[in-house]
Amino acid sequence: MHKFELNLPAELDSIRGKGRILLLAVWNFPDIKTHDIVGLFLPCNNVHSNSYRLKTRLALLGWRFDKRPVEGRCKSHYWRLVQIEKPEQG
Structure with a gap:
């Protein structure tokens, strides 16, 4: 099991x-590459x-x-976990 510093939201x-x-x-390593x-992990x-x-x-959870x-x-990418912006309700 890996020890991660930051907990998930x-x-x-x-x-x-x-x-x-x-x-x-x-989450712990924003812009981590696929091969990494x-x-x-x-x-x-x-x-x-x-x-x-x-x-x-x-x-469904907003991410x-x-x-x-x-x-x-x-086939390698930089990865990031981002929150989905919710549209303004008027």
């Missing part, structure tokens, strides 16, 4: 398993599939992954 606390490890890695997530190289499975649940490609690295 309370609304994400119910997520468990590989999804939780992915969330904790991205695999090398340091998750034993599989299918991080994008894990994030896809979490997509709907994260959206999403922000991924940007790493220039010069095939």
